[in-house]
Amino acid sequence: MANKSILKTKKEDYNIVIAGTGGQGVITLLQVLAEAALIEGKDIKTSELHGLSQRGGSVEVHVRFGERIYSPLVMRGKADLVIGLETQEVLRALDYAGPQTVFLVNKYFVPIPLEKKMTEGEIVDNLKKISGKAELIPASDICQESLGTSVVAGIYLICLAANKDFIPLKPESIKDAIKKVIPQKYLELNLKTFELAKQK
Amino acid sequence: MDELLVNDPGKKVILMGNDAIVRGALESGVQFVATYPGTPASEIGNDFYRISKEANVIFEFSTNEKVAMEVAAGSSFSGLKTLVAMKNFGLNVASDPLLPFIYTGSKGPTVIFIADDPSCHSSAQSEENTRAFSYLGHIPTLEPADAKECKEFTKIAFDLSEKFQIPVMVRTTTRVAHQKMPMVLGEYKKNSSLARGEFVKDANRFVTLPPRVLGMKTELIEKIKKMQLAFEKSNLNFIDRGSSKATEKRGIIASGVAYLYVKEALKELGLDLPILKVGTFYPLPEKKIQSFIKGLKNILVAEELEPYLEKEVARLAKDANCKLEIHGKDLLPEVGELRPEYVTLALAKFLGKKYVLPRIKTKLAVPKRFPQLCPGCPYWLVFGGVKKATEGKNVIYGGDIGCYMLAGMPPHFLQDYLSCMGSSIGIGHGIKRATGQKLVSFIGDGTFFHAGIPALINTVYNQSNPLIIILENEITAMTGHQPHPGALGAKVEIKIEDVVTACGVKNLKIIDPVQQQEFIAAIDEFLEKPEVSVIIARHPCKFVKKV
Ligand SMILES: Cc1ncc(C[n+]2csc(CCOP(=O)(O)OP(=O)(O)O)c2C)c(N)n1
Numbered sequence: 001m002a003n004k005s006i007l008k009t010k011k012e013d014y015n016i017v018i019a020g021t022g023g024q025g026v027i028t029l030l031q032v033l034a035e036a037a038l039i040e041g042k043d044i045k046t047s048e049l050h051g052l053s054q055r056g057g058s059v060e061v062h063v064r065f066g067e068r069i070y071s072p073l074v075m076r077g078k079a080d081l082v083i084g085l086e087t088q089e090v091l092r093a094l095d096y097a098g099p100q101t102v103f104l105v106n107k108y109f110v111p112i113p114l115e116k117k118m119t120e121g122e123i124v125d126n127l128k129k130i131s132g133k134a135e136l137i138p139a140s141d142i143c144q145e146s147l148g149t150s151v152v153a154g155i156y157l158i159c160l161a162a163n164k165d166f167i168p169l170k171p172e173s174i175k176d177a178i179k180k181v182i183p184q185k186y187l188e189l190n191l192k193t194f195e196l197a198k199q200k
Numbered sequence: 201m202d203e204l205l206v207n208d209p210g211k212k213v214i215l216m217g218n219d220a221i222v223r224g225a226l227e228s229g230v231q232f233v234a235t236y237p238g239t240p241a242s243e244i245g246n247d248f249y250r251i252s253k254e255a256n257v258i259f260e261f262s263t264n265e266k267v268a269m270e271v272a273a274g275s276s277f278s279g280l281k282t283l284v285a286m287k288n289f290g291l292n293v294a295s296d297p298l299l300p301f302i303y304t305g306s307k308g309p310t311v312i313f314i315a316d317d318p319s320c321h322s323s324a325q326s327e328e329n330t331r332a333f334s335y336l337g338h339i340p341t342l343e344p345a346d347a348k349e350c351k352e353f354t355k356i357a358f359d360l361s362e363k364f365q366i367p368v369m370v371r372t373t374t375r376v377a378h379q380k381m382p383m384v385l386g387e388y389k390k391n392s393s394l395a396r397g398e399f400v401k402d403a404n405r406f407v408t409l410p411p412r413v414l415g416m417k418t419e420l421i422e423k424i425k426k427m428q429l430a431f432e433k434s435n436l437n438f439i440d441r442g443s444s445k446a447t448e449k450r451g452i453i454a455s456g457v458a459y460l461y462v463k464e465a466l467k468e469l470g471l472d473l474p475i476l477k478v479g480t481f482y483p484l485p486e487k488k489i490q491s492f493i494k495g496l497k498n499i500l501v502a503e504e505l506e507p508y509l510e511k512e513v514a515r516l517a518k519d520a521n522c523k524l525e526i527h528g529k530d531l532l533p534e535v536g537e538l539r540p541e542y543v544t545l546a547l548a549k550f551l552g553k554k555y556v557l558p559r560i561k562t563k564l565a566v567p568k569r570f571p572q573l574c575p576g577c578p579y580w581l582v583f584g585g586v587k588k589a590t591e592g593k594n595v596i597y598g599g600d601i602g603c604y605m606l607a608g609m610p611p612h613f614l615q616d617y618l619s620c621m622g623s624s625i626g627i628g629h630g631i632k633r634a635t636g637q638k639l640v641s642f643i644g645d646g647t648f649f650h651a652g653i654p655a656l657i658n659t660v661y662n663q664s665n666p667l668i669i670i671l672e673n674e675i676t677a678m679t680g681h682q683p684h685p686g687a688l689g690a691k692v693e694i695k696i697e698d699v700v701t702a703c704g705v706k707n708l709k710i711i712d713p714v715q716q717q718e719f720i721a722a723i724d725e726f727l728e729k730p731e732v733s734v735i736i737a738r739h740p741c742k743f744v745k746k747v
């Protein structure tokens with residue numbers, strides 16, 4: 001996927017929206033991205049929600065960095081990167097998307113009770129209509145196979161995004177941020193995830 | 201060591217608004233903290249719960265916010281530097297002691313943190329705008345816009361409280377309290393030991409009784425006038441001209457996170473206008489506002505929720521610039537939080553510019569994903585049992601505040617009314633007396649201690665016969681698993697059955713809902729009783745740490 005050109009011509013702000021379901025660890029991803037941006041000397045604002053929204057419902061966090069950042073929320077249509085930790089949840093973040101948006105979508109379904117499951121094909125086709133830059137990645141499966149757990153699927157996706165140059169941050173900064181943010185107990189697993197994402 | 205406790209002045213760290221408040225309070229030398237959990241304020245209490253021992257800060261989760269406010273007043277009267285924190289609804293509960301506390305003033309500097317939740321992301325009962333309390337109680341009120349200001353304003357608030365001997369309120373909203381950004385740490389000197397205050401008797405100061413109370417009100421109004429003078433000069437209220445021309449006839453007044461959206465919107469529209477950023481909602485820097493609007497032709501007031509600031513500007517314009525064209529809620533929503541695109545659109549209209557919001561067309565709409573009880577939550581068994589026992593009996597189900605609010609969502613549908621903490625019992629009693637219909641209400645153990653007990657006593661005393669199910673999961677689950685007086689491992693565990701019995705309830709059973717047969721039989725039996733009945737459904741939340 002040709003993407004370098006997009007980033008190089010970008011304005012200075014970089015806007016990320018991560019959508020998922022409660023318990024998928026979106027706030028950890030927010031922290032890793034924010035710390036990585038701090039390592040690179042950027043200004044940062046993020047927004048997250050706590051409380052009822054975390055009880056298995058939909059969750060969405062915003063991470064913005066650049067020269068000088070004001071709003072903690074990404075403006076409608078201005079997301080550069082939308083990550084869906086769950087395949088259907090990415091659709092809730094479409095308000096933030098525009099022709100510049102890169103979509104990275106985990107191939108992972110948390111069924112919505114009583115509703116017919118949408119196919120990933122339908123979803124990705126729709127995303128492609130928006131920007132042409134949508135990738136469905138079986139991050140949960142890859143992590144489960146290689147690392148024995150899928151809890152790091154989100155970390156895998158942001159590492160992958162940095163490696164593919166979808167996020168204007170050095171992969172090494174992400175790695176250093178992981179070391180800062182992730183508790184000792186899970187650090188090794190997360191660093192392995194970082195390496196795993198490098199191979200792709 | 202906890203990141204909030206490092207003494208490394210000049211170090212740049214990323215903190216969330218609430219954590220920045222805690223750090224600011226530590227840098228100010230806070231000695232006493234009383235709080236009650238509630239999103240989006242909870243992390244303030246959680247942080248202190250975690251660090252208070254190491255930081256030598258006296259800390260408590262009080263039983264409810266009214267008590268927390270009273271405890272804070274007691275600490276302040278005894279000379280300690282005091283912090284009290286709660287969510288907006290908490291201040292409703294705490295408003296009774298709050299108003300006299302503002303009259304007596306503080307002795308130990310005191311800061312009250314209140315978090316509003318526009319759009320009700322984590323608030324069931326109303327979309328409250330706490331700024332109305334500032335008027336009601338003459339409460340000096342600061343409004344930070346970002347996480348960095350959370351830290352700075354906290355320190356300033358302690359200084360103001362010390363100087364003017366009055367509690368100062370810092371009001372945040374979800375997008376400020378749960379916003380992260382980089383900031384520089386200041387000097388932090390850890391308390392060498394727990395503080396020991398002294399209460400020095402002074403009835404003239406601490407006893408609010410007429411006629412003295414009216415004297416206190418007069419003194420309070422004097423204090424507010426002095427603070428107002430200070431706020432005229434303070435850079436808590438500043439004018440941000442950007443690169444706008446001195447001859448510019450259009451301006452913006454903004455407070456809280458709306459200021460950030462204005463800055464973003466101006467960037468989006470590619471222009472600059474002078475902005476007066478108001479950081480002291482009460483008392484307002486009236487002169488500063490008047491001098492700002494004097495030469496202007498039109499102004500946009502950007503604030504979240506009700507247009508309090510806009511009304512003040514309209515009032516001030518009468519003298520300063522009666523021809524001023526004032527915009528605000530004609531262009532911005534009064535219900536729900538602001539977002540950068542709303543402000544951009546409003547600003548474009550204000551300037552007569554064309555701006556079209558980007559809109560994506562897609563055929564796929566995702567159905568709502570309702571929050572769920574955790575797998576293994578005991579409430580699954582409680583709701584299942586109640587459903588079985590009451591099927592076809594035309595029972596009214598009373599809801600209350602906690603994880604068990606999910607009773608109202610699919611697949612349970614067991615919630616016919618819901619209001620504020622503790623109200624399931626009071627409203628249930630009212631319905632019973634008004635109708636005689638069968639009624640089962642749910643109340644969590646935390647909520648029972650918070651506000652359920654007086655209502656239970658009332659139900660016994662004024663004699664109605666609801667069935668009250670107390671969900672004893674040993675924790676305040678919804679707000680992030682804080683302890684409460686009945687929680688396992690509490691220093692002195694207060695047994696709910698003892699309280700219920702002491703309230704005069706005769707029909708009482710304690711059942712683990714795992715015992716479904718027994719649970720269902722008890723509901724069947726109690727629904728027919730002529731007096732109030734209580735079932736304590738006892739089974740710990742799966743997040744309760746075994747002690
Ligand atoms: C006056 C007030 N204070 C705080 C809150 C925030 N709050 C929402 S749920 C809840 C906890 C209820 O705990 P509990 O009754 O034990 O129920 P659980 O969540 O454990 O099921 C609190 C404190 C509120 N809604 N109103």
